[in-house]
Structures are given as C-alpha cells and as structure tokens.
Amino acid sequence: MSTPQLTPVRADGQARRTALLLATPMMLFLVAVVAFPLGYGIWMSLTDKSLLGSEVSFVGLGQYTAALSDPDFRRAATFTLLFAIGATVLEVALGALIAIGFNRYFSRHRTTLLLVILPITVAPALMSVMFRLLLNENIGLVTAVLKSLGLTVSLFDPSTVVPTLLVLDVLHWTPFIVLICSAALKAFPPELHEAGRMDGAGSVRLTFHITLPILKPVIASAAFLRFVDTIRIFDMINVLTGGGPGVATQTLSIYIYKQAFQNGQFGLAAAAGVLMLAALSLLIPVLMKGRAND
Amino acid sequence: MTNIGRRSFIQGTAAAAALGGLAACSQGGSSGSGSVRMVMFPGPQGDALQAVVDSYNAGQGKTDGVNVETVLLSRTDTFSKEATMMAAGSADVDLYFTASYIIGQHASYFDPLDDIQPGEYFTGSTDGFTVDGSLMALPLNVSNIFLFYRKDLIEQLLTDQAAQATYAQVSAALGSEREPRDPADWDWADYVAASAYFTGSVNSSSPTEYGTALQAKNLMFNVMVWNNLLWSEGGSWTVDDAAAFDSAEARNALEVYQQIYTSGYTSPDSANAEFPETQAAFQAGSIAFALQWSTAFGALNNPDTSPETAGKIAITRSPGSDHSTHIHTQGFGLNSNSRNKEAAKTWLEYLATPEAMTEFAGAGGIAAMPEVLRSAEEDPTFPEIADQVEEYGFNEPILRTGSQAFTALADEISPAWVGRRSPDEAAQAANAALDELLDA
Numbered sequence: 001m002s003t004p005q006l007t008p009v010r011a012d013g014q015a016r017r018t019a020l021l022l023a024t025p026m027m028l029f030l031v032a033v034v035a036f037p038l039g040y041g042i043w044m045s046l047t048d049k050s051l052l053g054s055e056v057s058f059v060g061l062g063q064y065t066a067a068l069s070d071p072d073f074r075r076a077a078t079f080t081l082l083f084a085i086g087a088t089v090l091e092v093a094l095g096a097l098i099a100i101g102f103n104r105y106f107s108r109h110r111t112t113l114l115l116v117i118l119p120i121t122v123a124p125a126l127m128s129v130m131f132r133l134l135l136n137e138n139i140g141l142v143t144a145v146l147k148s149l150g151l152t153v154s155l156f157d158p159s160t161v162v163p164t165l166l167v168l169d170v171l172h173w174t175p176f177i178v179l180i181c182s183a184a185l186k187a188f189p190p191e192l193h194e195a196g197r198m199d200g201a202g203s204v205r206l207t208f209h210i211t212l213p214i215l216k217p218v219i220a221s222a223a224f225l226r227f228v229d230t231i232r233i234f235d236m237i238n239v240l241t242g243g244g245p246g247v248a249t250q251t252l253s254i255y256i257y258k259q260a261f262q263n264g265q266f267g268l269a270a271a272a273g274v275l276m277l278a279a280l281s282l283l284i285p286v287l288m289k290g291r292a293n294d
Numbered sequence: 295m296t297n298i299g300r301r302s303f304i305q306g307t308a309a310a311a312a313l314g315g316l317a318a319c320s321q322g323g324s325s326g327s328g329s330v331r332m333v334m335f336p337g338p339q340g341d342a343l344q345a346v347v348d349s350y351n352a353g354q355g356k357t358d359g360v361n362v363e364t365v366l367l368s369r370t371d372t373f374s375k376e377a378t379m380m381a382a383g384s385a386d387v388d389l390y391f392t393a394s395y396i397i398g399q400h401a402s403y404f405d406p407l408d409d410i411q412p413g414e415y416f417t418g419s420t421d422g423f424t425v426d427g428s429l430m431a432l433p434l435n436v437s438n439i440f441l442f443y444r445k446d447l448i449e450q451l452l453t454d455q456a457a458q459a460t461y462a463q464v465s466a467a468l469g470s471e472r473e474p475r476d477p478a479d480w481d482w483a484d485y486v487a488a489s490a491y492f493t494g495s496v497n498s499s500s501p502t503e504y505g506t507a508l509q510a511k512n513l514m515f516n517v518m519v520w521n522n523l524l525w526s527e528g529g530s531w532t533v534d535d536a537a538a539f540d541s542a543e544a545r546n547a548l549e550v551y552q553q554i555y556t557s558g559y560t561s562p563d564s565a566n567a568e569f570p571e572t573q574a575a576f577q578a579g580s581i582a583f584a585l586q587w588s589t590a591f592g593a594l595n596n597p598d599t600s601p602e603t604a605g606k607i608a609i610t611r612s613p614g615s616d617h618s619t620h621i622h623t624q625g626f627g628l629n630s631n632s633r634n635k636e637a638a639k640t641w642l643e644y645l646a647t648p649e650a651m652t653e654f655a656g657a658g659g660i661a662a663m664p665e666v667l668r669s670a671e672e673d674p675t676f677p678e679i680a681d682q683v684e685e686y687g688f689n690e691p692i693l694r695t696g697s698q699a700f701t702a703l704a705d706e707i708s709p710a711w712v713g714r715r716s717p718d719e720a721a722q723a724a725n726a727a728l729d730e731l732l733d734a
Contacts, residue, residue: 190582244512
C-alpha cells in the first residue's frame, strides 16, 4: 500500500519542479515587465522625484494628498469617469444590437463583418490623426460633405467638443463589441429562437427575452474591457484637443502625462497613476462576482 | 544545466563582458576624439542638421577623430523621452536636444559650455540658453512669429475706396472708426478691425469666411503665440522675479483673443487649432491673415502645396505697440553623464562656426546666427527673420519650472481665449499658478 502512495508524491514533486522550471522564464518576464515597474511606480509615488532636482526624498503619502487636493486631478477624474460611462453604454448598446442584426441578416457576409470591425485594427493615435484630418473645417472630408448639405457644424467648438469626442470613440470601438458579440452569437443554439417563434414571439421579443439574456455574460465582459480601456483613454483626446479647451477634456491619463513629461513631476504623476490603478482594481471583484453569478 | 553547458555559459558571459568593456573603451573616454551620439528633433531641422553631420563626418570629423551619430526620437515626444533618460541618469547619448523654453528644467542635467565660444549667434538665442550666468546649451535653430497676410486682399483693401468705406463702418461698429493701414503698422485694434472686415458674417462682400485664425488649443506653443500680444503691450510673466500676470496688459491681451473668438472673426474650431489648422485655413483661402510661425512661409508660398496662397502671402512684424515677437531657440546640451564629453565639445565647437551654420541654413535650417541668415539665399524669409529676431525678439523668463509655467498658463488662459472664462478670472488664476511655480 505504501509504494503506490509514495510514487505519486515523488511524481508530484518532480512535476512541480518541472512546472516551476518551465514557468520560470514567464515569471521572470512578469517580474521584469509588471512587478518591477509597478513596485518602482509605487515607490516613486512615495517620493518627491522630479526632473527639477536630482535629490529624491521620501515624502510618504504627500504626493497622494497633493493629487487628491489638486482641482485639475479631480476634474480630470470626473471627466474620465463620465466619458467612460457614456462611451461604454453607447458602444455596448450599439455594438450588441449591430451584432444581433448582423447575425440575423448578414451572417453569411463575412467580408462585410470584416469591414465593420476594421476600425479596431487601426492604432488609436493613427485613428485620431485621421479624424483630425477628416474633421478639419477647411480640408476635412466630413465637414465638406456637411457643408455641401447646407449644414455648418463646428465639431470642435467648446460646446460640441465633448459630444464629438464621444462619437469618435464610439465609431472607433463599437466594432469591438460587435466582434465579441458576433463570436458569441455564432455559438447561439438556434433551437431557442425556433421555440420562441413557435410560441408566437416576434423579432423584438426574441431579441430582448432570449438573445440578450443569453448574451449577458459576454456583454458584461466586453463592457468591462471597454470601460477599463476608456478610463485609460489618452491618444485620441490628446491628439484632437490636448485636453482643452482649458482642461475641459483632460482625462486622467493626460493629467498624468502632463505631470510627468511636461512638468517633470514624476512623484506626483506616479501617485496619480497608483490612485487610478487602485480605483480600477475595485472593479475586478465586481466583474468576478458577476461572472460567478452567470 | 550540465557541466559543459555551465562552462560554456561562463565562458560566453566572460567573452561578452570583455567585448562590452572593449566597446566602452572604444567610445572615446576623456579624449577629444571618439563617437558622439546626439538627440535630434525629426523634421526639417533634423534633415538640415543631418547634412551638416554627414559633411563633418566625411571631412573635419576625420581630422578631429570624431564621428557624430544622430538619434531621432519622436517629433511630438522628444522631450518626454529625454525626460525619462535624464531621470534615469542615462549616458546613452552625449548631447541632448533642448530648447530655450525648457532649458530651466534641463540645465541641471547639462554641463556648462563655458569653454565654447558663443560665436555669432543672436543675443536672444544665447540669452535664452544662459542659466545662472553660464551658457547651458549651444544654439542651432531659431523660431519666431510673424503676421502672415494675403497681400492681394490687403492691397485691395488699401486701394479700393468702397472697401475702405466698408472698413470704416465695420471699425466704427467696434467702437472707433479707423482707416485701413499697412499690416506692418498695425496695432491690436487694427488686427481686430481687419478680422471683422474680412469675416463674411460681418461684411457680406468679404472675400474670406473669417478674418483670422486664432491658435487657441490648450498648448504651450499657443501660449507663445499669444505672448506676442502680452509683450507688445508692455506685459510680461514676471516683474523683479515675482509673478506679474494679474495685470492690465494681460487682461487686454486676453480680451483681444476673446473678442475675436466670441464675435466669430475666427472659426469656432479655433478652440482646437494650432500650427497645422492655421496652415490649412490659409491654404483653403478661408482667412486673410494670422499670427503664424516663421517656418510656415515655405509651404504657403509653394504652388504645389498651396496653389491658393502661393505668391500671395506676405510676412511682416507682429502687431502691437512695440511689435514684440516671441523667439525660442533649439540646440544641444552636454549630458553631464556623458562618457564622451571632450569629443562632444569638439563637435560643438565645429557646429558653432559660421561655416557649419551656413551649411545648416543651406539645407533649410533657420540658423541662430543673424549674418548667416542674411547671407542665405535659399529662403527669402531668412533675412526678414534675422531682422525681426534682432529687433523685436523676446524670450520668456527662464524659469527652472519654465515648461510647467507654459503648461499651467495654457490650462488657465486658453479657456479665456474662447470665452469660457473671463479675462479677469484667467489672469488671476494664471498669476496664482505662476506664483506657486516661482516658489517651487
């Protein structure tokens, strides 16, 4: 009896060592690219590290206090949160409906689907430059078309700039939701719809009472990803408005970038970054709980 | 790892270390010869400097035993990338690219260049790189701001009596009747009146949709453009090293922008405009004049890129009581962590010669030497730039927190430019921000 018990223990130990050996390169990689920068960032947030002086002093939570008491930080956090909520809601709603419509009417048109998801293959910075050209009032194609229709709209006027940015983000990232939902719909059992139809349900009821509830976990995951990604938004807004007029469209990422690379305040920028990370980390248990319930 | 494998690994590591040591030795050490790595800004200046570098490496560099290598980072993020290198104490490059508006921040990472003769640079350029009495960077390129205008449209206004009558009506509606004047003699009231006259919604016979294009995006470079108004009316950021932004001059300068924006004499999209948008407005024939960077002239006068404006664009001094123009100088600072300081200085000594700068200007760079610009035939604007920089050029105060000051001012005053904040409130907020930075 003892031999059969000992053999698996040795095998487990060996397997564990082998697993550890095989995992070592990845663990070292993670330490180098995740743990070290994170630890270094947290350490920096506890110092007054700045380009303005070579001496670095430990300041405890001073940088966190400075960030939280900075009106620009609070304004940027509020704008970022509202922008992320607005963009995520619009993208998820539109993306899910487009995916359902696509699945129902164009499921065999793969090329069309590829065209629809094309925007997400373009780098955000490049997309922003394209938008900047397309929307330029003097040389932009979009403004030229609008003018030819007799519509004079100033897309970057202070009163329209936020809706403009929101629409551009929706145009860029709704295809991501379409892609995720389309993939989920491919695995959707057609019998459910057939049963629903036999019970007299129309397209709208099928969508809202069968398709969407089944897609809910997928939509929740996609929404989470988009929300986190939008919270980190930098490229598009920095290229198009630089956070302005004033600081009206300044996001947390732009605030951090300005503090670090324009103002040379690495300690303050690191503290703002850690605060942002901490806020986002609070969302992870929510997602995990949601997944567990699903 | 087997014994053989471990031995091979140790041997390999030792060989790599030896090669690394040899490579480090070959980089020059403390002698005046070796390789020099310098960061350069990509774009026209970078291309022009590359011509000088290539020429040096093929000629004088061989005699000096110095080979220069340029490192191009990013046109939009050169200073950000340099900031991380400086913060890390990197010795990867010997010469950092810098500019007069950020030298206060960079200076503590540079060695003074007191050994190098400043040559025949613009006084404004060497002043712009002087920190605590020491030259902290070598000038290369100078930028300033002109009033760009459509000479065909202005000539028509100055010669046509009907146009002059309309101009008088438009200016009277603004508060005081004026006659049109040559743009070289404009004050800011002329600028506003002409903006109104050339705006279609004010003057239905205007040949352009808007009079001007403000660069009102929240951007430090746009603060530099606006500073022309502030300085030309006698204002400044500081007086006797104390913040002086809460002044009548600053309020007046903010009011000029705000009036133009809120009255619709510039496009509403100016709220997010900078250099390229102003170029596009000229190229599309949408505006009659604007403050614009000197480097814009070539493209606007090129019939291939700007058929609407080629041959019709003129430049003159900025409006205002004393026609002040912001200048900033770009150049190179010697990395205090460099391992090739002597070689780098040898190269900088060469770069400071009129011959090297003439070659730079010949390749299209706006050399920071007045006589070089005056004798350059490649660009008709070069002599004008030399005159304007010498006569009207000013540097903003060199602050250790200079870059922060520009950023803070852009945050505080750009809302006032577009009517989202009162000039009074913006001037006070900007003054408070400056005050805090001066204490930092």
